[in-house]
Amino acid sequence: MTQTFTETSVVGDIVTKFPKSSDLFKSYRIDFCCGGNRPLIEAIQERNLSAAEVLANLNALYEETTALHESRIEWEHASYSELIDHIIHKHHRYINEELPQLSPYVTKVLRVHGENQPHLAQIHRLFHELRIELEQHLIKEETVDFPLILQVEKNRTEKNVQQLQNVVDELENEHNHAGNILKELREVTNDFTPPPGACGTYRLVYQRLEDLESDLFQHIHLENNVLFPRAVSGK
Template sequence: MNFPFTEQSLVRDIVNDFPKSSDVFKRNRIDFCCGGNTPLVTAATANRVNLESLIEELKDLYEKKENNEQNDMEVWMKSDSKAIIDHVIERYHRPLEEELGSLSPYVTKVAKVHGDRHPELLRVYELFYELKKELLEHTKKEEEFSFPLILKLEDGSVENREEALKEMAQLEKEHDAAGEILREIRSITSDFELPIDACGTYRLVYKRLEDLEGETFMHVHLENNILFPRYL
């Protein structure tokens, strides 16, 4: 096996070429979307992760990778901006809106029922609703204003290029804010570790929060590391 990455490879480039590596980075609390423009060795040091072990994890997973996963990311690397934007809206925005709505009552219920014994759930409740508000406002703005502006950059019809570039920079800041909320949720839940007395709803909430984190990171990765760099 010819492993194509080194300790100096950028985290975002590893994920672009090898999407499944995002699982390894997520497990090691390494930000591959908002902070992806970082060499692997720097990211490992900053997160107190053993570099040799991290590379071994990546190598092991690389050996097991499925060709279709890599091909999917290559498709987006070669796609035009409209195709990527349409994919983001249908693959991430619509399911995100649905999941945030359907998960809300479960987060509320678990906080009310178990919050006395597990006070971290009260903070999870606060963070989830903060995340929900920010993401819904963010995706609405993207669809109504930001994405149409980016498409004007694509076809050359934009009237103010600097405005469009500033808007993408602002979107990245909003992505950073959402990422920080997700990292705090992961931290205070000890990587979504379930207590002995966790009921079915408790388990469901932790599993769906972790899935939401993964989906959001891939969503942001497509924008921050594939779409926006074409113009910034």
Template sequence: MTFPFSANSLVKDIVNELPKTSDVFKRYRIDFCCGGNIPLSEAATQGDLDIDSILEDLKAVYEKNESKETDLEVWTNSDSNTIIDHVIANYHRATEEEFKMLSPYVTKVSRVHGDNHPELLKVYELYQELKKEMLEHMAKEEETVFPIIRKLADGTVENREEAINMIIELEKEHDNAGAILKELRKITGDFTPPIDTCGTYRLVYNRLEDLEGLTFMHVHLENNILFPRYI
């Protein structure tokens, strides 16, 4: 797993390849949109910033992203409690953080460009619906259903039929989230922004596609590995 960026990498190229790095640039107040066509080293010099610290933060984002690639092979043979803990730590928390960080960008782009690109108003609407659905869904998993699955795993559940029905309900919620993401992908032309759009516009589409991937892996671990053990 070789870190692909260096001080000579253009800021805009880093964000285009790994949209989550925009959070790092935002924290350092580095303009990755209009002023992103410069090497990282130059951006650091302009802001009187420590290039090594920036690279370390970028590397942390990269490594966190790459670690997701091993989920399928690692978690298939893991016990249910381990999978639940992994989903909460790596998907629930990451999804909550992404909604928090992405929401201002979605709002800004729809407000600034919505008149000329009315599809952005629908993107905003769908995004808010997805955000509400997923936050409520994850809270239900952590507060109610995951504790019941833990009891199913150790054989101490009192009402197995009720527990199974709760799991089935979660799968229906997964289907609904998938339908929203499918509509988002359709209305954005597979998350492809118009050629003449600004960096923030492109960033929103890139991160929406990343959010789709994060959600799909979250659902995969539950629907295809965890839930079938009890249904």
């Protein structure tokens, strides 16, 4: 079998070239968004995984998917405006709709079951910390970062590139913080596994938290590993 990806392949680059790899990385709990700028072998060793197994499964999935001629948008070649529009209309829209809808359910589960299950208070705290973080973050992206990226694309100067780098550094730090909250949520929820006999609302909260994590991973990956590096470097 052809080894398209190796131990030295950068995690974020793998997901950029082969988006479906994110599903495999998620199953292995390999961070491909905030931790995407490192060789695959480092991520494998961090999780105490078998390098041979991960690489075999990754390359097999790539060959299988390529054989099906799966069409996709190559974001690494798209214009900045196309990529920004995609991020806003898919990922920002999802977050802006999902967070206020999910919040009452997180509170309800705490109110009903929190007395006997103290970890629900931690879930409630982490979720609302994440909500505040993300809501403020999206505003910064849409009012400061994205307009600046489009400005740099039209008229690239040393001054606005440095300004962009400063903004990107702030946003990536915020991504790291959001990623750490997601890791805590996954740990507290036992990989989003509801306890036996959990009610429908309880199960709903866990499933939607996992869906939120999945969308955020794709969202942060597109920014950290594709849009921001391209905009700063001018590629």
